[in-house]
Amino acid sequence: xxxxxxxxxxxxxxxxxxxxxxxxxxxVKGGSRVRPFDFVAEVPETPRNQGRQRLTxxxxxxxxxxxxxxxxLLQTAAVIIRGVVGCGEDSEGEVRIVAGGDEAIRLDxxxxxxxxxxxxxxxxxxxxxxxxxxxVGVRGIVCGGADFAVMDKTNLPLLITEGFGRIPLxxxxxxxxxxxxxxxxxxxxxxxxxxVARYREDEEDRRELMEAQSAEVATAFAExxxxxxxxxxxxxxxxxxGRVEKVVGDQVEVKVDGGGKIIVAGRxxxxxK
Amino acid sequence: xxxxxxxxxxxxxxxxxxxxxxKFRVVEVPLGFRTRPHLxxxxxxxxxxxxxxxxxxxxxxxxxxxxxxxxxxGLLTKPPQDPVETLKKFGLPLVVVGSEITYxxxxxxxxxxxxxxxxxxxxxxxxxVKISEVQNYxxxxxxxxxxxxxxxxxxxxxxAAARVRIEKAIGNRHWALxxxxxxxxxxxxxxxxxxxxxALMLLDALQPTGRLKIYLDHQHLLPALATLAVYEEEKxxxxxxxxxxxxxxxxxxxxxxxxxxxDLRLSETPELAVPxxxxxxxxxxxxxxxxxxxxxxxxxxxxxxxxxPIGLVIDARGRPLELPRGESERIKALKKWEEAVCRHPLxxx
Numbered sequence: 001x002x003x004x005x006x007x008x009x010x011x012x013x014x015x016x017x018x019x020x021x022x023x024x025x026x027x028v029k030g031g032s033r034v035r036p037f038d039f040v041a042e043v044p045e046t047p048r049n050q051g052r053q054r055l056t057x058x059x060x061x062x063x064x065x066x067x068x069x070x071x072x073l074l075q076t077a078a079v080i081i082r083g084v085v086g087c088g089e090d091s092e093g094e095v096r097i098v099a100g101g102d103e104a105i106r107l108d109x110x111x112x113x114x115x116x117x118x119x120x121x122x123x124x125x126x127x128x129x130x131x132x133x134x135x136v137g138v139r140g141i142v143c144g145g146a147d148f149a150v151m152d153k154t155n156l157p158l159l160i161t162e163g164f165g166r167i168p169l170x171x172x173x174x175x176x177x178x179x180x181x182x183x184x185x186x187x188x189x190x191x192x193x194x195x196v197a198r199y200r201e202d203e204e205d206r207r208e209l210m211e212a213q214s215a216e217v218a219t220a221f222a223e224x225x226x227x228x229x230x231x232x233x234x235x236x237x238x239x240x241x242g243r244v245e246k247v248v249g250d251q252v253e254v255k256v257d258g259g260g261k262i263i264v265a266g267r268x269x270x271x272x273k
Numbered sequence: 274x275x276x277x278x279x280x281x282x283x284x285x286x287x288x289x290x291x292x293x294x295x296k297f298r299v300v301e302v303p304l305g306f307r308t309r310p311h312l313x314x315x316x317x318x319x320x321x322x323x324x325x326x327x328x329x330x331x332x333x334x335x336x337x338x339x340x341x342x343x344x345x346x347g348l349l350t351k352p353p354q355d356p357v358e359t360l361k362k363f364g365l366p367l368v369v370v371g372s373e374i375t376y377x378x379x380x381x382x383x384x385x386x387x388x389x390x391x392x393x394x395x396x397x398x399x400x401x402v403k404i405s406e407v408q409n410y411x412x413x414x415x416x417x418x419x420x421x422x423x424x425x426x427x428x429x430x431x432x433a434a435a436r437v438r439i440e441k442a443i444g445n446r447h448w449a450l451x452x453x454x455x456x457x458x459x460x461x462x463x464x465x466x467x468x469x470x471x472a473l474m475l476l477d478a479l480q481p482t483g484r485l486k487i488y489l490d491h492q493h494l495l496p497a498l499a500t501l502a503v504y505e506e507e508k509x510x511x512x513x514x515x516x517x518x519x520x521x522x523x524x525x526x527x528x529x530x531x532x533x534x535x536d537l538r539l540s541e542t543p544e545l546a547v548p549x550x551x552x553x554x555x556x557x558x559x560x561x562x563x564x565x566x567x568x569x570x571x572x573x574x575x576x577x578x579x580x581x582p583i584g585l586v587i588d589a590r591g592r593p594l595e596l597p598r599g600e601s602e603r604i605k606a607l608k609k610w611e612e613a614v615c616r617h618p619l620x621x622x
Contacts, residue, residue, distance in 0.1 A: 084416045147405045148387065148412040163416055164409035234423040238413070250303075267283070267303050267419050 008082050008161065008170055008272075015078035016064065017186055017197055020071040021055045028063050028072065035060050036184065040072045058092065058184055059197035078197040081142075081161065081173055086189025088157035093118040093139035095181050095196075101174030102240075102258070104166070105129055105143060114138045118187055118194075120177045122168045130154040140187045142177070142194055144169035144239055157189050162231075167239035170231065171257065172272065222271050224252055232256065234268035241272060275505060276331045278321060279356060279496035280304070280338030282372035282418040283460075287325035288497035294511045299492050300325040304419055315348045337500040339373065351504055357381040359499035362506075366449065368439055368475065369495060370459035372418060375438035378449055382442045387411045390437050396596055397433035397477070399607040400426070428464070432474055435461035439478035447592075450481040456518050458490035468521055468582040469554070469614035476524060476552075476588050484525050484576050487583065488518040522557065522583035525576070531569035531589055535578075537561075547589045552613040556584040586614060 024043030028034060034057040043053040061076030098109040099121030107129055110119065115137030124130060124146035133141060133156055140157035145167030151158075161170055176196075186195040224230070228244045232254055242256040250266045277288040287300045302324040304317070322334065333350040337359045360367060360376050369376040374383055391407040398407075410430050414420055422428045443449075455475065462471045472487060479485075494517050502509035533545040535555060547553045557563060557580030565578045565585065578585045590610075597603045 145409075148408040149405055163413040165406075165413070233413075233417050233420055235427070236424075264423060265421050267421050268423060 008173055009176055010080050010082065011077070012080055013077050015076055015080060015195060015197065017059050017061075017074045017076060017078075017195065018071045019055055019058060019074060021053070023069050024053070024055075026066050026068075026072065027054075028057075028066075030063055030066055032063050033061070034063060034074065040074075058186070061197070076197045078195050079176070081159075081176070081194040081196070083142075083159040083161040083192045083194070084163060085151070085160040086158060086187075086192045087151050088140065088155055088189045090186070090188050090190070091118070091140040091157040092184060092186045095120060095177055095183055095185055097121070097178055097181050101144070101171055102168035105141070107132060110136065110138065112136050118142060118185060120169070120174070122174075123166045124150065124158075125166065126150075127153055130156050130158070140189075142169075142187070157187050159187055159189055159192065159194055162239040163233070165238065170239070170272075171241050224266050224269060224271065229272040230254060231270040231272055232262065232264055232268065233270060234264050235262070237262060244269075274326070274329065274331050275501070275508065276322060276325065276334045277497045277501035277504075278318075278325075278334065278336040278338075278340075279359075279500055280321075280336060280340045281496070282339070283421065284493075285321045285338075286493050286497045287321060288494065288501055289326060290501065290505075290508055290512075294508055295515060297512055299494050299497060301493060318348050333504070335500050335504050337496070337503075354500060354503055356496055356499070359503050360496070362499055362502040362509075363495075366453055366455050367495060368442075368455055368457045368459075368479070370435045370438055370457075370461045371496070372414065372460075375435075375442045377439065377442040378446065380442055380444070380446075382438060385411060385434065385438065387415075390434070393437045393440075394430065394433045396603070397436050397607070398429055399604050399611060400429070401600065401604070422464075428466070431461055432465065432470065435459070436474055436478040439475075443479055447480055447482065450479055450485055451483045453484075454486035454488060455479065455481075456488040456490055456495070458493070458495040460493075462489060463491050463493070467615050470611070471521060472524060472583045472586055473552075473610060473614045476526070476586070477594065480526075480592055480594050481524070482526050482592055483574075484523060484578075486523050486579065487521040487581075489521050490517075491519045492517060494518075520559075520579060520581045522581035522585060523578040524583075524586040524588060525565075525567060525578075526588040526590075526592065527567065527569045527571065528591055529570045529589065531567055531587060533587060534566040535585070536564040536566075538563075545587075547587045549589055550591065551589050552610050553587045553589070554584050554614055555587070557581070583614070 021041045024041050026041050028040045036057055036059055038057045039054045040057050041055045045052045059074055059076040061074045064075045065073040094117045096117035096119050098119045099105045101122050103122040104125040105121035110133045118140045119138055120142045123144050127150045142159045144162040145165050146160055148164040161173055180196055224247050226244050230244055231241050237256050240256050242254040244252055245255050246253040251263055252266050253263050255261050275290040279286045285302045285304055290297045302321045336349055337354040337356040340353045361379055366378055374381050387408050391404050394407050395402050422431050465471050498509055530549045531547045534542050536542050559580050561580035562577055565576055567574050597606050
């Protein structure tokens with residue numbers, strides 16, 4: 001019995017980040033190297049434009065292209081977290097864990113201290129959470145699941161990594177994001193991706209990011225075998241991870257993380273490792 | 274050996290036709306790569322062919338379904354076809370419910386508008402449900418099209434959605450079924466736990482009037498057979514001539530209460546009263562074809578009812594079929610109808 005291999009966390013040596021700024025001039029040249037807090041462009045103060053606006057690189061890497069009046073394209077190494085659904089516009093901010101990977105992001109956890117951040121938690125239980133988050137200046141939410149109905153009722157950038165409903169955040173993704181809490185990351189709901197770029201130029205930073213990725217796989221399919229780490233996509237445990245104990249025909253016995261065993265059709269499994 | 278393949282959302286059905294056509298077989302290959310680029314490169318097609326016939330080299334490979342929009346002429350003997358166009362090749366009254374396309378008599382409905390359909394689906398569920406649960410379930414199926422329902426609750430969701438899809442496909446063409454027959458094909462039917470549920474699904478969604486004979490495509494043959502029919506009409510006809518469908522039984526839909534006389538050639542002819550608003554089942558063996566006399570407010574009709582796993586089902590629920598408005602009354606009615614057609618031990622698969 002075969003199942004698709006799920007690659008939710010991928011390390012990419014050549015990831016691109018577009019830093020957008022309307023108008024203004026560039027402070028860097030094509031081909032130059034930048035660090036996260038280097039300024040790459042600025043819009044000078046004008047009677048219409050109160051105060052000078054300066055744009056930081058946000059990532060460590062190389063300036064690939066300058067798009068006059070629009071953006072600076074940077075190449076960096078990054079971990080890309082792949083979701084299944086996204087809504088809202090591109091956003092960025094610091095990672096802030098506000099709930100456990102299998103817990104709801106509660107309304108009272110969304111406060112003003114979340115302003116400017118990308119909140120991470122298990123699942124979004126109600127539209128009110130998204131509305132409050134938008135109202136206090138949260139820049140986006142990354143979660144395992146949310147109701148289908150909230151998708152067209154919010155402008156808040158949202159990345160759902162597992163599916164619709166009260167589905168926990170994939171444990172690997174949660175552990176990785178907890179490890180980079182406080183880091184400035186980039187959310188692209190349209191591409192269904194969260195990009196955690198290389199921050200420092202040193203080798204240790206590169207290694208930290210590389211270690212986060214799933215095992216590299218040659219094919220999109222693999223034979224389900226005892227001992228494999230899998231994600232269950234069925235019934236009440238939809239989205240949870242577990243370990244394969246037995247395979248009989250197309251039925252697979254899985255020990256689900258957090259307790260309990262289930263027997264599930266192999267077609268309702270995704271292989272993690 | 275010729276292969277005709279229909280690519281569905283979750284499964285590819287491969288009709289394997291050897292030189293002795295009557296030895297045809299259907300192989301189902303579960304798909305798990307739809308969201309990946311393999312389909313475009315043809316790798317998926319090779320995977321399906323190998324899964325069906327191993328290293329054997331087919332003389333010709335034809336395909337329809339999701340693959341229809343792709344340029345795979347190098348791998349296929351002829352360009353791939355739209356499955357709706359292939360099904361139209363048959364002049365048969367077919368109901369085909371797939372995860373991507375629902376087809377009835379020449380017209381197809383593609384996909385499922387989750388927002389618009391959720392309330393209607395919930396209306397066919399014999400339990401209380403939040404609309405968000407219905408929406409989330411079907412939205413997740415769009416993300417993971419290879420998923421199969423695993424719980425009774427999910428099976429009920431699938432059957433309810435099948436009713437909504439069929440209703441949409443039939444539109445107002447109920448007349449097309451009067452005193453006719455229908456061939457039902459698709460996972461929603463043959464994964465039903467008993468035959469009674471198949472009949473109930475069709476009666477609810479098609480809302481036929483008069484007599485209707487029900488056949489089931491238990492081998493999942495139709496979509497792939499339709500693909501074959503486009504290119505190799507004679508071979509497809511040869512397979513059809515072998516009557517590859519299972520006859521499930523006969524239904525008769527009446528307005529209001531009815532009195533039924535079934536001539537079983539016994540010393541007495543049993544009479545059965547069917548109250549208005551009810552579904553009543555009379556078991557008839559597979560070999561039995563019996564004359565039936567039915568009196569109702571619409572007059573008296575006589576017809577011959579062929580027996581089968583579902584027997585003879587009299588539907589006196591009226592047309593159009595209206596579900597009770599109150600939540601508890603609606604659930605009670607749905608459970609009662611299901612019990613009526615599923616309770617007989619003969620109907621267990």
